[in-house]
Amino acid sequence: MRIEDYALIGDMQSAALVGRDGSIDWLCLPRFDSPACFAKLLGEESHGSWWLGPSSGEPATRRAYRGETLILESVWDTPGGTVKVIDFMPPRHINPDLVRVVEGVAGTVEMSTEIRIRFDYGRIVPWVRRGDGHVQAIGGPDSVWLRSSIPLKGGDYKHKATFRVSAGERQTFVFTWHPSHQPRPEDIDPIHQLAETEAFWTEWVASGRHGGPWRDAVVRSMVTLKALTYAPTGGIVAAPTTSLPEDLGGVRNWDYRYCWLRDATMTLDALIQSGYLEEAGAWREWLLRAIAGRPQDLQIMYGVAGERRLPEMTLDWLPGYEGSRPARIGNGAVDQLQLDVYGEVINCLYQSLRHGLPPNDHAWQLTRKMLDFIETGWDQPDEGLWEVRGPRRHFTHSKVMAWVAADRAVRVVRELGRAGPAERWQALADHIHAEVLRKGFDAERNTFTQSYGSRELDAALLLIPMVGFLPPEDPRVHGTIEAVERELSSDGFILRYPIAESNNVDGLPGGEGAFLACSFWLAEAKARIGRKEEAIELFERLLALRNDVGLLAEEFDPRYGRMVGNFPQAFSHVPLIHTAQALS
C-alpha cells in the first residue's frame, strides 16, 4: 500500500491509518507514542492489522470524510451492490475505542473481515478469550475487547468472519483498548458515538474562521492538525507515525510521535490565525510544564505529556515500510542544539497575546529566561532546524531565528506593555541582524547561504521575509527566492538543501524527496513578493499532491511520483494553511 493510500482517523490521543483496501495497518494505544497493536505498516500482516471489506478484496471505489469531520467513509461498488464502511474513533471518554460500521447501500454484498491483534509493535501475540459477542486479547499491560454484531471465528492467530449485507442493513464492530489489570471496559453504543463524533468535529470546525477559495483544503488541514493534538495535555505531535521512510528502502526513518517545539509552534500559528485560541492556551500550559527548569536544559522536543527522555532505538523484528530499515522509536534529535526553537517559541507566545490570549506571568518569565540564554548562546554553531546529524554549523536560519527571539521580546515590551530591558534586547537584535547580513549573505550571487561562509543554499532561507527579518521587496529576498528556486528544485518542488556526497551536510546516507513545507514556503514567498500568479500555480500543483482525502506526508519524491516520510505530517499541512491565507 502506498503512503497516500492511507486515511487518518483518531481521537486526539492516538490515531489509526486505514488503507484504501479497508485494512487498518497502524494503531498505537493508548497514546500516539504507545507501542502499536497494528503495525503492518512497518511489516507484514503478522505484525497486526484489521481488514474489513468486500470478500473480493478490491480497494474502495471511493473514500471521503463525512462532511468536515474525521469520520472516514469508504464505499465499494461491486457487481452485487454497494456497501459503505464507516471508520472512526470517538473523542475519548475513558478507554480508546475504534468503531467500524458496515452499511448496505444497494443490492447485497459479501463482506469479510480478518483481524490480527498484536501488541508491542507486532512482537507479542496475545492470549485470546472468546465470549458472548466478544473477543478479548491480553498480552502484558495491554488488553483489547472486540465486540461485533457478527460472530468471529478464531484460529491460526487471527479472527475472521464472512457475512452478507443488503441495502439498509448495518453491522457494527467496536475495538476497545484498556489496561489488562482492569475489569472489562464499559460497552459503548457505536451508533450513538457516531452521532456524537460527527457533532464534535462539526462544531469544532464551525468555531473557527475559515474562508477563501481554498476553504476545503484549509479545513481538512485544520482537522488534521487538531487530530494531532494530544487533548489531555495540549501537546501536539509532528505526525502519528514512526519510520515511514524519507528515502524508500533507505535509513532515513524517524519517529515523529512527539511534540517538537518548532512543529507545534508553527501548528499553533495556523490555529491562532483561524481563531482557535483555546488550543494556544492549552499548549502554553503544556510548554510551561514541559520546559520548567533551567533555560539551558530546554529541549527541542518532548513527549506529549512533557517527557524528556526519548531514547532512540531500533525495532529489529520489523522489516520496515517497503524494506526501509531500521524501524526506529524514540528520537536522537532530542539532545540537539537547535537555536531556531527559541525564536519560534517566543514568536508563538507573542502571536498568542496579540490575538487575545490573556497574559501569563510564568510565560513572560520563561520568555525572559530564554532571552538570557540567547544573549549568551546565539553565536554557537548548532544542528539547525533540519536536525542534521553531521557536524554543527553556523546555520543562517538559526541566527535569523535568534534575531526573531530578541525582536519579538522587544515587541512584547513596546507593543503589549510588559516590563523588560527592551533597549538591551533591541541592541542584541541589531547585532545579530548585522552579523547575518555580513556572514550569511553572498553578495556576489545575491543570495543568503545555508551557513556562514558556505556556498550551499537552504530552503529555510525562504522564511526570511515571513519572519520579518527583511521586507519582501528587499533585493536580497528576491535574490534568495530566485536562487532557491533555481538550485533546489526537483521536478518543480523544493528540496530542503542539496544532497550530494561532496556536501554531506546532514551526515546521512541516501537521498530524499522534495520537502513539502519548503515547496509551500516558496509559494508563500512568491505571493509576498507580488508574484501571485506563479504562487497560485505552484500552490495548486502542491494541492494536487494531496491524496484522495486531502492528506500530505512530509515529502513527495518525484523519482517515484509518491509521497514519502511520516504521514500525515503537521509540518506540511501548516504551510498549506499559511499559503492559502497569504493568497486569499
Ligand SMILES: OC[C@H]1O[C@H](O[C@H]2O[C@H](CO)[C@@H](O)[C@H](O)[C@H]2O)[C@H](O)[C@@H](O)[C@@H]1O
Ligand atoms: O533529516 C534528519 C532529521 O529528520 C527528522 O527531522 C525532521 O522532522 C522534524 C519533525 O517534523 C522537523 O522538526 C525537522 O525540521 C525535520 O528535519 C528527524 O526527526 C531527525 O531525528 C533527523 O535527524
